[in-house]
Amino acid sequence: MNHTFSKNGLKIPSIGIGTWDIQGSSCINIVQEALEIGYRHIDCASMYENEKEVGKGMSNSRVDREEIFITTKINTTGWTPSKGNGPYLKNQEITRSFDKSLLDLDSDYVDLLLIHWPRFETNLGDMLEILYKLKDEKKVNEVGVANFNSHLLKECFDLGFKDIFCNQIEYHPFLSQTKLLEVMQDFEILPVAYCPICRGDVARHDVLIRLSEKYLKTPAQIALRWIYQQKIISIPKTANSYRLQENIDIYDFEIEDKDMLEIYGLERNQRLVPNLEINELKYPFD
Numbered sequence: 001m002n003h004t005f006s007k008n009g010l011k012i013p014s015i016g017i018g019t020w021d022i023q024g025s026s027c028i029n030i031v032q033e034a035l036e037i038g039y040r041h042i043d044c045a046s047m048y049e050n051e052k053e054v055g056k057g058m059s060n061s062r063v064d065r066e067e068i069f070i071t072t073k074i075n076t077t078g079w080t081p082s083k084g085n086g087p088y089l090k091n092q093e094i095t096r097s098f099d100k101s102l103l104d105l106d107s108d109y110v111d112l113l114l115i116h117w118p119r120f121e122t123n124l125g126d127m128l129e130i131l132y133k134l135k136d137e138k139k140v141n142e143v144g145v146a147n148f149n150s151h152l153l154k155e156c157f158d159l160g161f162k163d164i165f166c167n168q169i170e171y172h173p174f175l176s177q178t179k180l181l182e183v184m185q186d187f188e189i190l191p192v193a194y195c196p197i198c199r200g201d202v203a204r205h206d207v208l209i210r211l212s213e214k215y216l217k218t219p220a221q222i223a224l225r226w227i228y229q230q231k232i233i234s235i236p237k238t239a240n241s242y243r244l245q246e247n248i249d250i251y252d253f254e255i256e257d258k259d260m261l262e263i264y265g266l267e268r269n270q271r272l273v274p275n276l277e278i279n280e281l282k283y284p285f286d
Contacts, residue, residue, distance in 0.1 A: 003251055007142075012069055014233050016042060017031070017237070018043045020194075020237055023049075027050045027239075030244065032057040036063070042054060042070050044071070044072050070105065071235075073114040073116035074114070109141065112143075113131055113134065115127055116146050142165035144190075147273075148169075162187075164187070164189050167180075167189050169192070170193070171193035172223060172270075173202060173205075173264075175270055181230075181232075192233040192235060194273075197220045198223075200220075202222070203218070205219065220236075
């Protein structure tokens with residue numbers, strides 16, 4: 001599979017495999033199988049508590065580390081406040097957590113390190129400064145964010161961090177992110193879509209079923225191709241071997257403009273991931 005987008009000279013495969021809620025041998029096996037059938041983009045996170053299994057799956061695959069694009073995420077919630085200094089995330093704790101991620105992944109570096117949620121027990125400027133220091137130390141190729149709205153992206157720029165690689169957001173045919181995507185385009189921040197097939201809901205919609213019959217593809221493939229044609233990266237999650245192959249078989253057809261527009265029209269503000277982690281922010285979701 002050789003379909004990538006790029007920024008700052010770093011290429012990121014347009015389809016990756018998400019690993020949220022996949023544990024133990026299932027995680028090891030699906031990561032290994034994904035790499036063996038052509039995937040080169042693996043998305044994980046400290047919060048998922050499966051980085052060791054992801055690392056084992058990569059090792060078992062015998063694919064060279066340099067060929068694999070690894071994304072992981074810093075867990076910015078649940079840290080113990082330092083006594084007498086108010087709630088904040090200590091620098092050494094962030095670094096220690098990331099070093100554990102590298103150890104578990106059995107890698108000297110990751111290609112992309114994200115702030116997982118925009119809720120901190122430190123402040124955004126300090127958090128970004130720590131991550132960019134890890135980049136300076138060559139432990140991270142690029143720094144990005146996840147679940148940031150347009151106001152927070154602007155805050156990153158106002159703080160002087162104008163080289164955010166990507167913003168990982170929920171995006172699928174039933175959730176419009178128009179305003180946020182426009183801001184990301186203005187800031188040249190790559191969008192990465194999680195839950196791109198809406199946890200299987202796309203397979204039950206009449207329009208997507210009809211289009212799947214027209215293009216001789218599955219509804220999931222229609223949704224992933226729709227996202228790809230917007231120049232957006234997808235990280236669908238699956239622990240199913242058949243779905244694994246299905247999700248990367250989207251490069252041999254093109255959705256017509258009128259059908260693209262019809263899929264845009266399916267928006268119904270359906271959000272799968274609740275904003276429980278960021279409901280205290282001064283800015284709501286876009």
